[in-house]
Each structure stands twice: as C-alpha cells, then as structure tokens.
Amino acid sequence: MAWFLVRRLGLLVLALFVASVIVFALLRLVPGDLAVVIAGTEVTPERLATIRAELGLDRPLLAQYFDWMGGVLTGDFGRSALTGSTVTSQLGEKLAVTAPLVISSTIVALAFAVPLGVYAAMRRNKADGVGLSAIGQLGIAVPQFLVAMILIALLAGSWGLPSQGFPRQGWDEFGRATRSLVLPTLTLAAAQGAILLRFVRSSTLDVLNQDYMRTARAKGLTRVEALFAHGLRNASIPVVSVVGVQLASLFAGIVVIESVFNLPGVGQMLLRDIGNRDFDKVQGTVLLISVVVLVIGFLVDVAQFLIDPRLRDGAR
Amino acid sequence: MRRNCTPHRSAARRSLLVATTAAFFGAGALLTTTASATSVPAGDPDAEVVAGFVIEPTNLNIITQAGAALDQLLLGNIYETLVKSTPDGEISPGLADLEISEDRLTYTLTVHDGVTFHDGDPLTASDVVWTLEQQREGNEAARLSRIETVEAPDDATVVITLSEPDNDLAFHLSQRAGAVLNEGATDLENTADGTGPFVLDEWNQGSSITLVRNDDYWGEPASIAAITFQYFTDPNAAANALLDGDIDLHVRIDTDLVEQFEDNPDYVITDGPTNGEFTLGMNNADEVLSDQRVRQAITQAIDKQGLIDLYRGYATLIGAPVPPFEAWYEDLSELYPFDPDAARALLEEAGYADGLELSFVAPNIYPTYALDYVVSQLADVGITVSLETVEFATWIEQVYVNHDYDLTVVLHVEPRDIDNYANPEYYWLYDSAEVQDLLGQARTTQDPDEFVELRRQAAALIAEEAPAVWLLLYNDVTVARAGLSGYPTFDANARFDAYDITVES
Numbered sequence: 001m002a003w004f005l006v007r008r009l010g011l012l013v014l015a016l017f018v019a020s021v022i023v024f025a026l027l028r029l030v031p032g033d034l035a036v037v038i039a040g041t042e043v044t045p046e047r048l049a050t051i052r053a054e055l056g057l058d059r060p061l062l063a064q065y066f067d068w069m070g071g072v073l074t075g076d077f078g079r080s081a082l083t084g085s086t087v088t089s090q091l092g093e094k095l096a097v098t099a100p101l102v103i104s105s106t107i108v109a110l111a112f113a114v115p116l117g118v119y120a121a122m123r124r125n126k127a128d129g130v131g132l133s134a135i136g137q138l139g140i141a142v143p144q145f146l147v148a149m150i151l152i153a154l155l156a157g158s159w160g161l162p163s164q165g166f167p168r169q170g171w172d173e174f175g176r177a178t179r180s181l182v183l184p185t186l187t188l189a190a191a192q193g194a195i196l197l198r199f200v201r202s203s204t205l206d207v208l209n210q211d212y213m214r215t216a217r218a219k220g221l222t223r224v225e226a227l228f229a230h231g232l233r234n235a236s237i238p239v240v241s242v243v244g245v246q247l248a249s250l251f252a253g254i255v256v257i258e259s260v261f262n263l264p265g266v267g268q269m270l271l272r273d274i275g276n277r278d279f280d281k282v283q284g285t286v287l288l289i290s291v292v293v294l295v296i297g298f299l300v301d302v303a304q305f306l307i308d309p310r311l312r313d314g315a316r
Numbered sequence: 317m318r319r320n321c322t323p324h325r326s327a328a329r330r331s332l333l334v335a336t337t338a339a340f341f342g343a344g345a346l347l348t349t350t351a352s353a354t355s356v357p358a359g360d361p362d363a364e365v366v367a368g369f370v371i372e373p374t375n376l377n378i379i380t381q382a383g384a385a386l387d388q389l390l391l392g393n394i395y396e397t398l399v400k401s402t403p404d405g406e407i408s409p410g411l412a413d414l415e416i417s418e419d420r421l422t423y424t425l426t427v428h429d430g431v432t433f434h435d436g437d438p439l440t441a442s443d444v445v446w447t448l449e450q451q452r453e454g455n456e457a458a459r460l461s462r463i464e465t466v467e468a469p470d471d472a473t474v475v476i477t478l479s480e481p482d483n484d485l486a487f488h489l490s491q492r493a494g495a496v497l498n499e500g501a502t503d504l505e506n507t508a509d510g511t512g513p514f515v516l517d518e519w520n521q522g523s524s525i526t527l528v529r530n531d532d533y534w535g536e537p538a539s540i541a542a543i544t545f546q547y548f549t550d551p552n553a554a555a556n557a558l559l560d561g562d563i564d565l566h567v568r569i570d571t572d573l574v575e576q577f578e579d580n581p582d583y584v585i586t587d588g589p590t591n592g593e594f595t596l597g598m599n600n601a602d603e604v605l606s607d608q609r610v611r612q613a614i615t616q617a618i619d620k621q622g623l624i625d626l627y628r629g630y631a632t633l634i635g636a637p638v639p640p641f642e643a644w645y646e647d648l649s650e651l652y653p654f655d656p657d658a659a660r661a662l663l664e665e666a667g668y669a670d671g672l673e674l675s676f677v678a679p680n681i682y683p684t685y686a687l688d689y690v691v692s693q694l695a696d697v698g699i700t701v702s703l704e705t706v707e708f709a710t711w712i713e714q715v716y717v718n719h720d721y722d723l724t725v726v727l728h729v730e731p732r733d734i735d736n737y738a739n740p741e742y743y744w745l746y747d748s749a750e751v752q753d754l755l756g757q758a759r760t761t762q763d764p765d766e767f768v769e770l771r772r773q774a775a776a777l778i779a780e781e782a783p784a785v786w787l788l789l790y791n792d793v794t795v796a797r798a799g800l801s802g803y804p805t806f807d808a809n810a811r812f813d814a815y816d817i818t819v820e821s
Contacts, residue, residue, distance in 0.1 A: 032709030037374060040382025041716060041726075042455050048717070051380075082375045083505050083521065090521065152556070164553040165562050168524055168544070262553035264523035271549075272522055276374045277709045 019290040027279045078284035087284035098265035105185045109193035117200025139194025148187045148260045164262040184261045207231040244300030248293040359818030364542040368566035372547040375505040379454040384810045392813030395510035401490035403641045420481035425474040431534045433498045441468035446499040456493040481760045513538045543814040565796035567808045571628045589632045590807040592729045592790035601745035611782040613662035617697040619654040632789040636779040644771035648779040659697040671698040674722040679711040746783035
C-alpha cells in the first residue's frame with residue numbers, strides 16, 4: 001500500500017509539472033496579449049510598448065515561467081494583471097457556484113444511472129430494458145444547451161424555478177441560490193447520467209456473464225441476490241473510474257451551462273479571462289483546477305485499490 | 317407595438333441647469349450654471365434598479381483601460397466631467413465653467429464651489445490638473461494631444477494652453493477625457509473615488525457591479541437608492557432575466573429576442589441611433605483594394621436595407637461615417653446605391669471579371685448572420701470571401717496593429733470619430749490628402765459655420781472614395797419594465813447615466 005501511494009504521488013507531481021508547462025506554453029501561443037486588451041482601439045505602437053514594459057510582458061518567457069513557478073511552490077498561484085485580485089480568492093468565490101453544481105449533478109446522475117443501468121442490464125432483452133438503453137443513448141447525443149432550453153421551457157414556469165442567474169448575495173440567500181441551481185443541475189445530470197447509465201449497464205452485463213455468478217446461482221441464490229451479493233462490487237470498478245473522469249471533465253466543460261444559465265462560476269470566469277488575455281490569472285486558475293482534478297484522480301485510484309483486491313495483489 | 321423613438325434625448329438632465337447657452341463653439345463664450353431648486357420627479361426613494369448589459373469592464377481604471385463599457389459604468393455616475401454636451405455637440409457647464417479665449421488657444425475652467433469627492437475631499441483645481449496630466453499619458457493621449465500646458469493659478473482656476481486650436485476639445489472634455497479624479501488616487505483598477513451622484517459599492521467580477529446613492533452629493537441626490545449593472549454573456553439569459561423580473565431593463569438587447577416584448581404592455585421598448593457605425597473596413601493599402609473601383613463595387617454589392625431588415629429594423633441607414641444627429645450630417649446613402657450589376661461592371665473594369673478572392677477577419681462578438689450576409693452578398697457579384705472569426709484581442713493584434721487582412725468589420729462606437737479617416741496609419745490605411753486637409757482645417761478653423769461645412773465636405777469625399785462600407789448605424793434597443801422612467805436612451809451602450817432614473821412607488 002505504501003509503495004503504491006508513493007508511486008502514485010510521484011505521478012501526481014510529474015503530471016502537475018507537465019500541466020504547468022503546457023498551460024503556460026499554450027497561452028503564449030494565443031494571438032494578442034494583455035497590452036492590446038488594455039489599449040483597445042486607441043492603441044499606438046509606442047503605448048503598446050509602454051504597457052508591455054510596465055506589465056513585464058517583454059521579459060523572456062523562461063524568466064516569466066520561473067517567476068510564476070517560484071510563486072506556485074510557495075503557495076502563491078498568482079494574481080490578475082488587470083484587477084490585482086488573487087487567483088485563490090477569485091477561484092474560491094466562483095467555486096461557491098461551480099462546486100455545488102458539479103457535486104449535486106453527479107449525485108443526481110448517480111442516483112438515476114445506477115438503479116436504471118442495473119435494471120436495463122437485467123432486462124436487456126425486454127422492451128423496457130432496450131427502451132432505457134435507447135433513452136441513455138439519446139441523452140448522450142443531445143447537446144447540453146438544447147437540454148437546458150427544453151428544461152427551461154418545460155419546468156421554469158410550472159415549477160417556479162429561475163431560468164437564469166444566481167443571487168448577487170450568493171449563499172446568504174440560501175433558498176434563492178438553491179433554486180437557481182436546480183435547472184443547471186438537471187441539465188448537467190442528464191448528459192452525465194446518460195453516460196453513466198450505459199457504463200453501469202455494460203459493466204453489469206459483463207458481471208452477469210461471469211463464472212462466479214453462475215456459481216452463486218448454483219448455490220441457490222436468485223439472479224438479483226447473486227448480483228447484490230457478488231456482482232455489484234465488481235461492476236462498480238469501471239463505473240468509479242468513469243465518475244472520476246467525468247468529475248474532472250465537468251469542471252472543464254461547465255462553460256456552456258454557466259453561460260446559458262448566466263451563473264457566475266469558474267467556467268464563465270475562465271472564458272472571460274482568456275478573452276481578456278489575463279494569462280497570469282488563467283494559468284494560475286487552470287493549474288489550481290489541475291491540482292483538484294489530479295487529486296480526484298488520485299483518490300479514485302486509491303478507491304479502486306481498496307475495492308479491487310486484484311490491484312492490491314498486483315501492487316505488492 | 318410600443319416603440320418610443322427618442323433618438324435625441326436632450327442632456328438637459330437634472331432639470332436644474334439649462335441656463336446653458338453658448339454654443340458649442342463660440343469663442344469667448346462664458347458658460348455658467350444657474351442652479352434652480354426644481355425637485356426631481358417623485359419616485360420610490362428606496363428603489364434599487366438592476367440594469368442588464370452585455371460587456372463588463374475588465375477593470376475600473378478610466379485612465380488606462382480602453383473600452384466603452386467603462387465609460388458606460390463610470391461617467392456621470394461615479395466620475396463627472398468638466399463640461400457636458402448634448403448629442404449634437406452643445407456644451408454646458410459640468411464640474412466647471414468653461415471660457416475659451418478669442419484665439420482659441422486658452423481654455424479657462426472655473427471649478428465649482430462646494431463639490432466634494434466620495435471620500436470627503438473638496439474638488440480643487442489641482443485635482444483637475446492632476447487628472448488631465450494622467451489622461452494625457454493614458455488612453456486619452458491622442459484626443460488631448462494639442463494641449464501644451466495645464467496649470468492652476470489658484471484653487472478654483474485651471475488654464476489649459478493649446479499648441480493649435482482644437483474644435484473638438486470642449487466636446488472631449490464632456491467625455492472621458494474630461495472626467496475628474498481625486499488627486500493621487502491609487503488602485504484605480506478596483507476603486508473609484510469621484511464626485512458623482514453614485515458611490516461604488518460592490519463588484520462581483522464576472523457578474524455585476526453595484527453603485528449606491530451618494531447622499532452627500534453636491535447637487536440634488538439621485539432618486540433611486542442603488543443601480544446594479546448586471547452583465548450577460550448569453551442573450552437568451554438576458555431576455556429570460558427580463559421576463560423573470562430579475563432585471564428592470566436591458567440595454568442593447570439582441571434584436572432577435574425583442575419580439576416577445578413588442579406587444580406586451582408590461583414592457584417599454586426604446587430605440588434610436590447611436591454613435592456606433594458598423595463598419596466593413598477595407599485594407600486600402602492592399603494592391604486590389606487600393607483601387608477605388610473595387611471598393612465602390614463592394615459598396616454597391618451589399619444591400620444595406622436587407623441587413624437592417626435582419627436587425628428587425630432596429631438600425632439606421634447611413635452612407636458615410638456620420639450619425640444623423642451630427643451637425644455635419646447629410647444623407648449620402650444613395651450615393652452608391654445597392655446595384656449588383658454596377659458592382660460586377662466595376663469589377664470587370666478593374667480587371668477582375670473572373671472573380672476575386674479576399675480574406676475577411678471579423679471579431680466573434682457580432683451576430684454571425686450579419687457576417688454571413690456580407691459574405692453571400694459579395695459572392696453574388698463574384699467576390700469569394702473567406703471568413704475567419706476571431707476573439708477581439710486577436711482582432712486588435714492581427715487587424716488593428718498588424719494590418720493582416722483584406723476585409724474586416726467592427727462597430728466604431730466613439731463619438732466624433734470621423735478624424736480617424738484623416739489618420740493614414742489607422743488600420744484601414746486610408747491615405748487621402750484631400751480628406752486629411754479638410755478634416756485638419758475643420759479642427760482648427762475659427763469659424764463655427766466653416767467647421768460644420770468642412771466636416772460635411774470631408775464626409776462627402778470619404779463617402780465618395782469609399783475606404784470602408786458603413787453597413788448600418790446601430791440603434792440602442794432598450795427594453796424596460798413599465799413603471800421605470802428617466803433612464804438613458806441616447807447611446808446608452810456607450811454611456812449610462814443613472815441619475816435621472818425614477819421608479820414608480
């Protein structure tokens with residue numbers, strides 16, 4: 001177990017280093033910089049040069065990178081060059097919207113996908129099983145913004161839910177804040193749940209065909225009993241992986257939902273900062289998110305390690 | 317359809333002043349304020365108004381940060397200007413009375429008594445001098461370039477000396493260049509200490525900015541308690557917010573989404589021309605486009621009225637870079653009317669009978685249907701256009717700075733921006749000695765009538781030489797809930813003075 005953790009942690013640090021290099025380099029490939037955003041359509045070459053010098057944009061890239069990493073290693077992820085606000089404070093503020101959204105949609109997705117996926121697997125040759133499977137496929141295929149529009153049209157009026165926005169007072173207005181996240185949560189959960197449903201279904205099917213299930217049936221257990229006693233734990237292994245990957249990609253892909261519902265979250269902030277070429281803030285934010293994502297991946301691996309004895313044996 | 321057309325809302329705000337006068341120009345005219353005690357219309361004094369907008373400022377530094385979003389938020393609300401102006405250029409006193417010398421080289425400003433900044437500091441001449449010094453090195457440098465010295469002989473007087481006359485200076489002093497900050501102010505990115513009727517309260521970056529009433533305002537305090545600027549990146553979300561009652565009004569709502577408010581008695585729609593010329597810029601230094609026949613062909617290939625129809629009529633037809641409320645406006649829209657056959661003939665004459673290929677680099681902030689429309693109209697006369705949409709920052713770098721484009725499009729929102737056509741280095745690279753001469757004379761002439769006439773001539777010549785196509789003039793389309801009044805309806809996308817807003821109690 002200790003060796004597994006050490007190896008896995010080493011991988012985590014390496015991944016973060018690579019992520020920092022990629023983020024830094026990619027941002028520098030984007031045309032246009034902070035100076036042109038500040039100067040706008042009043043710009044003259046002289047003023048551009050002045051602003052670049054003031055902001056330190058004219059320094060060698062390697063020096064800029066090491067400055068940044070020096071800060072990161074002491075826990076300073078940087079600050080916006082436009083407003084001076086720190087990456088940590090801004091990300092914290094925006095996570096107050098995005099994190100609850102990500103977590104609640106994952107829970108809702110799991111709550112639907114697991115029972116329905118198992119059911120669809122057990123009734124794979126029946127009309128309802130096939131129907132469920134088809135609905136899952138549809139859920140994956142329909143674009144999220146369309147799901148959002150449909151949900152707004154169907155539910156916003158009849159359930160009295162806000163179709164956009166988040167209270168300016170944030171979670172101080174708890175009721176309003178919660179209600180404003182309902183439709184975004186359902187939208188995110190629809191796509192996420194559809195993917196999960198298919199994974200749960202196929203991994204359950206996989207398990208149902210295993211020898212040990214036949215043995216369990218031979219011992220006298222019903223199919224359902226056998227599945228609950230022996231099958232689900234095995235079936236959950238690939239599903240846990242998928243949930244981990246989905247959580248990570250949710251953070252990255254939440255831009256559309258936040259835009260459609262006008263939620264002041266992480267995705268909207270990143271989009272805006274990239275538009276403003278506020279690279280100091282973007283790279284700090286992306287690196288911090290990478291830390292979160294990679295740590296989630298790490299925890300998922302540990303969880304699998306605990307669920308799956310074969311991994312433990314292999315790691316010895 | 318309720319559609320109140322109020323194109324020129326007179327800036328005779330706050331019902332007080334209006335002793336004004338003196339022409340926008342008049343040498344030696346003394347402009348003074350006569351304050352009267354007329355009260356503001358009764359309304360709910362505790363009302364907190366939420367207004368929706370599209371573009372959020374990147375930071376609050378009015379000295380260095382470019383962009384109309386900042387003027388819209390801060391001017392007239394937090395910062396006040398030295399003088400004020402009406403859309404057609406009439407100047408009246410703001411924070412100061414202005415006297416212009418006979419030779420038009422000396423501007424003497426007498427700063428009003430009893431004006432204080434939000435932190436309690438009194439406004440003095442040295443605040444004005446300090447701010448102008450900052451502005452001359454910042455974003456306003458070009459507009460203030462004819463200023464030689466700015467001095468304060470005493471606490472209430474500021475004397476500006478020019479190197480040559482500048483007939484636009486008084487107008488610019490009513491805009492951002494004339495905003496007055498508290499001397500020595502720091503952290504301008506996040507704070508704003510002005511003399512205005514509202515105080516900066518809270519900025520939720522990426523979402524909203526709230527201003528609250530300045531109860532110690534030197535004039536009559538505003539009649540609403542707070543105004544929140546709420547920003548929407550998604551037009552549907554903005555329309556939904558109006559329907560939900562989350563916002564009280566929305567400025568420049570997507571014209572595609574206006575319909576649902578048009579026959580609804582709960583909402584009032586206002587629209588009128590702005591300073592925003594939607595300009596199809598051409599690279600005049602390009603070998604192909606340096607030929608006036610080609611530029612004229614492009615002009616005649618595009619049916620502007622068809623484009624206005626796509627905007628559901630919420631736009632104004634123009635034939636030159638001059639909005640209809642300017643004194644030097646004349647209707648030039650029929651100079652080169654839509655005529656695909658004429659366009660094809662011109663192209664053939666110029667040697668492009670077999671067609672022509674041009675690049676089209678456009679910022680991604682304009683409706684795609686407008687861009688596609690231009691592409692298809694040009695295809696009709698045999699011009700193959702490859703459209704590339706880019707982020708605005710990329711656009712500035714690629715088009716504005718590096719001139720790496722054939723065609724482009726941008727909304728030019730700055731008031732009185734006709735002088736850009738006299739700058740051969742401006743991104744169109746339009747170099748017309750005659751136009752430069754006319755606009756140069758206009759800026760320095762002693763005679764007010766000649767000023768207007770010279771600009772009119774320049775505009776006519778620009779239209780004839782067709783360095784760009786003025787596709788249309790944007791109208792500000794504002795949808796407000798009924799019961800709200802006094803909100804700005806002239807060029808509200810460039811400036812949103814909330815002072816006069818009242819809410820029925």
